[in-house]
Amino acid sequence: MSGLLTTAVGSLPKPGYLAKARTAFASGRIDGAELDKLTRQATAECIRMQEDVGLDVLVHGEMERGDMVAYFAELLTESMAISGLVRSYGNRYYRKPIITDELHWQGPMTIDMWRYAQGLTDKPVKAMLTGPYTMVDWSFDEHYGSRREAILAMAKVVRREAEELVKAGAKFVQVDEPAASTRPEEMELVSEALGIVTQGLDARTITHICYGDFASVFHHIANLPVDQLDLEMANSGYNLLNLIQEHNSEFQKELAMGVVDVHNHVLETREQVKAGIRKGLEVLPPERLFIDPDCGLKTRTWDEAEAKLRVIVEATREVKRELEID
Amino acid sequence: MRVTAAGSYPKIPNRPRPARLRQAIARRDRGDITAEELARVEDEVTIEVIAEQAEAGLDLVTDGQIRWDDDQTYIAQRLQGFEITGLIRYFDTNTYYRQPNVTAPVRWQQPILVRDYEFAADHSTKPVKALITGPYTLAALSNDSHYGDRRPLVLALAEALHQEAKALVAAGASVIQVNEPAILRHKEDGPLLQEAITKMLDGIDAETALYTWFGDADGILPLLMDLPVDVIGLDFVSGPGNWEALKRVSFSKVLGFGIIDARNTRMEPADEIAEQIQRVSEFVPAERLYVNPSCGLEYLPREVALEKLKRLVEGVRRAGAVAV
Numbered sequence: 001m002s003g004l005l006t007t008a009v010g011s012l013p014k015p016g017y018l019a020k021a022r023t024a025f026a027s028g029r030i031d032g033a034e035l036d037k038l039t040r041q042a043t044a045e046c047i048r049m050q051e052d053v054g055l056d057v058l059v060h061g062e063m064e065r066g067d068m069v070a071y072f073a074e075l076l077t078e079s080m081a082i083s084g085l086v087r088s089y090g091n092r093y094y095r096k097p098i099i100t101d102e103l104h105w106q107g108p109m110t111i112d113m114w115r116y117a118q119g120l121t122d123k124p125v126k127a128m129l130t131g132p133y134t135m136v137d138w139s140f141d142e143h144y145g146s147r148r149e150a151i152l153a154m155a156k157v158v159r160r161e162a163e164e165l166v167k168a169g170a171k172f173v174q175v176d177e178p179a180a181s182t183r184p185e186e187m188e189l190v191s192e193a194l195g196i197v198t199q200g201l202d203a204r205t206i207t208h209i210c211y212g213d214f215a216s217v218f219h220h221i222a223n224l225p226v227d228q229l230d231l232e233m234a235n236s237g238y239n240l241l242n243l244i245q246e247h248n249s250e251f252q253k254e255l256a257m258g259v260v261d262v263h264n265h266v267l268e269t270r271e272q273v274k275a276g277i278r279k280g281l282e283v284l285p286p287e288r289l290f291i292d293p294d295c296g297l298k299t300r301t302w303d304e305a306e307a308k309l310r311v312i313v314e315a316t317r318e319v320k321r322e323l324e325i326d
Numbered sequence: 327m328r329v330t331a332a333g334s335y336p337k338i339p340n341r342p343r344p345a346r347l348r349q350a351i352a353r354r355d356r357g358d359i360t361a362e363e364l365a366r367v368e369d370e371v372t373i374e375v376i377a378e379q380a381e382a383g384l385d386l387v388t389d390g391q392i393r394w395d396d397d398q399t400y401i402a403q404r405l406q407g408f409e410i411t412g413l414i415r416y417f418d419t420n421t422y423y424r425q426p427n428v429t430a431p432v433r434w435q436q437p438i439l440v441r442d443y444e445f446a447a448d449h450s451t452k453p454v455k456a457l458i459t460g461p462y463t464l465a466a467l468s469n470d471s472h473y474g475d476r477r478p479l480v481l482a483l484a485e486a487l488h489q490e491a492k493a494l495v496a497a498g499a500s501v502i503q504v505n506e507p508a509i510l511r512h513k514e515d516g517p518l519l520q521e522a523i524t525k526m527l528d529g530i531d532a533e534t535a536l537y538t539w540f541g542d543a544d545g546i547l548p549l550l551m552d553l554p555v556d557v558i559g560l561d562f563v564s565g566p567g568n569w570e571a572l573k574r575v576s577f578s579k580v581l582g583f584g585i586i587d588a589r590n591t592r593m594e595p596a597d598e599i600a601e602q603i604q605r606v607s608e609f610v611p612a613e614r615l616y617v618n619p620s621c622g623l624e625y626l627p628r629e630v631a632l633e634k635l636k637r638l639v640e641g642v643r644r645a646g647a648v649a650v
C-alpha cells in the first residue's frame with residue numbers, strides 16, 4: 001500500500017427498500033429473516049459501490065444499524081434497555097438507552113455483518129464500534145451511579161467485541177467517540193476508556209470524533225490511544241489542521257482528514273477537494289494521511305454519497321500524480 | 327409545601343400512544359398541513375401535558391413549553407435584533423439549540439408568551455406559572471455580533487423582557503419564573519445578574535421566581551438572596567454543593583427545591599424524597615418550600631417524567647405525614 005489512502009468514515013445511506021423494510025419490521029409486518037436478507041443485499045451494494053468508486057479501505061455501511069448507541073444497547077439485553085424517545089433538537093428524537101445492570105459482553109454484536117462484508121471484497125473493510133464514552137454518555141444510568149465506573153465497565157465490553165473482530169480477521173478497528181469533546185474535564189476518562197479497548201489490539205485502531213470545540217482539548221485528542229484519528233475538516237474550513245500543526249511534535253498518529261461536507265447536498269468540486277488534500281500534505285506526510293468525508297454519509301442520498309466518494313478518489317489520484325506519490 | 331415543575335414537559339408520548347406533535351411538525355415541514363393546523367395540535371398537546379401534571383398532583387403547573395424548540399430561540403426570534411443560526415450543545419446535555427446571534431439593538435416588539443399563558447390558564451384546573459428565559463442566560467447562550475460587551479446586551483435584554491413581564495401580568499399571570507442556569511457558570515457576573523433582574527422585574531406585581539440548574543449556587547447564594555424575587559430555584563441533583571451553600575446563608579426566600587433527577591430515568595424512592603425534604607427543613611420551613619424536579623423534564627421519555635412527578639408528590643406526602 002502507498003500513501004494517501006482513501007476511505008469512508010462509517011455509515012452509508014440506506015437504500016429506500018431497506019428503510020421501508022426496517023419500518024415494516026418495527027411494526028411486525030415482516031420477520032427478522034426477511035429484514036436480514038435485505039440488510040445483506042444493501043451491504044453488498046455498499047461494497048460494490050465503494051469498489052466501483054475505487055476507495056482503498058472500505059466500510060460495511062452500517063445497514064444493520066439505526067442509531068449507533070441504541071444498536072449495541074439492544075444487543076446487550078442483560079444490562080441495557082431502551083427507555084423511549086427523547087428529543088435532541090427541533091423535531092429530532094432518539095431512542096435513549098438505559099444501563100439497567102452490570103455491563104458484560106453477551107456474544108458477538110458486529111462479527112456476522114463485518115465478516116459478510118469482508119467476504120465480498122479483497123480490499124480491507126473497517127470494523128466499526130461505538131466507543132465506551134459515547135455509549136454511556138448517550139444513555140441513562142440506573143445501575144452504576146458513577147460515570148467513571150459505567151464508562152470503564154463499558155470499555156471492557158467494547159474491548160471484548162474488538163478482540164472478536166480481530167480474531168475474525170479485521171485489520172482496521174474503528175472506535176467512534178462523537179461524544180468525546182462534550183466535557184473537557186472528562187477527556188482523560190475518554191482516553192483511559194479508549195485505551196482499554198485498543199491496548200495491544202492486533203489491528204490498526206482508529207477513532208472518529210466530531211462536533212466539538214477541539215481547541216481546548218486538542219492536547220488530549222492528539223494523545224488518544226489509537227493509531228489513527230479521523231476528523232472533520234471541510235466543514236470547519238480546515239481549522240483543525242492548524243491545531244495539528246501547533247501540536248506537531250506530540251502528534252505522531254495517522255490522520256484521516258474529512259475533505260467533503262456530509263451535511264450539505266452540494267457536491268464539492270475536484271479542485272476544492274484537491275486544495276484540501278494539499279493543505280493536509282503541508283502538515284503531514286502522505287503515508288500518515290488518509291482522505292475521507294467529514295463524517296458518516298447516512299444523511300445524504302445514495303447518489304450524493306457515491307458522488308462525494310468519487311470526487312474524493314479522483315482528487316486524491318490527481319494529487320498523487322502531480323506530487324508523484326505512489 | 328407545594329409541588330411544581332421546573333419547566334418543560336416531554337412533547338411526545340411513546341408507543342402505543344401516537345407521537346402527534348412530532349408527526350404534525352413533520353407534516354407542516356412537508357407542506358401537508360398549514361401552520362394553523364400545527365398550532366391546533368400544539369394547543370391540544372398543551373392541554374394534555376397540563377392535565378398530566380395535574381393528574382400527578384402538582385399544585386402549580388407549566389404549559390410544558392410544548393411550542394418551544396428550545397429555551398433560547400422561542401424568545402430570541404420574537405425580539406428585534408436577533409437572527410437564529412446553527413445548532414450548538416445546551417450545556418453538557420445531549421440536546422442542542424439553535425444559537426441566536428445578536429446583529430442589532432435588542433428590542434421588545436410584541437407579546438411573546440401572553441397568548442400561550444392565557445391558553446394554558448384557560449385550560450388548567452391548577453394555577454399556571456409563566457416561564458421566561460432570563461436576560462443573563464439569553465445573552466450568555468447567544469453569539470453577540472453587535473454590542474461587543476456582555477453588559478449592554480444583558481441590560482437591553484432585561485429591558486425587553488421587562489416589557490414581556492408587564493404584558494404577562496396584564497394578562498393575569500400571577501407567577502412568573504425567570505430561568506437563569508447560565509449564571510452558575512459565570513458566578514463573577516452576579517452583580518450584572520442582579521442589575522438585570524432588578525430592571526426586568528421592576529414594578530412587576532406577581533410572585534416572581536429565579537431558577538437555576540446544572541450546578542450549585544455556592545458562592546453566589548448571598549447575592550441571590552438580595553434579588554427582588556420571591557423564589558430561588560436550586561438544583562440539588564447536579565449541584566449537591568447547594569447543601570453547603572445553604573449552610574452559609576440565611577435563606578430568606580421561598581426555595582424551589584430541585585430534588586428528583588430530571589436527567590436520569592432512575593426512579594427515586596418516595597422515602598428518599600421524603601428524607602431530602604426532612605433534611606432541607608433545617609434550612610427552610612415547609613411553608614416556604616416548592617418541591618420540584620431538578621430541571622425541565624424534557625430530558626426524559628414522557629412516561630418516565632409523569633412517573634417521576636407522581637413519586638415527587640408521594641415523597642412530599644410522606645414527608646408531611648412524618649412532620650405531623
Ligand SMILES: [Zn+2]
Pocket residue numbers: 178208209210211294295296
Ligand atoms: Zn462524525
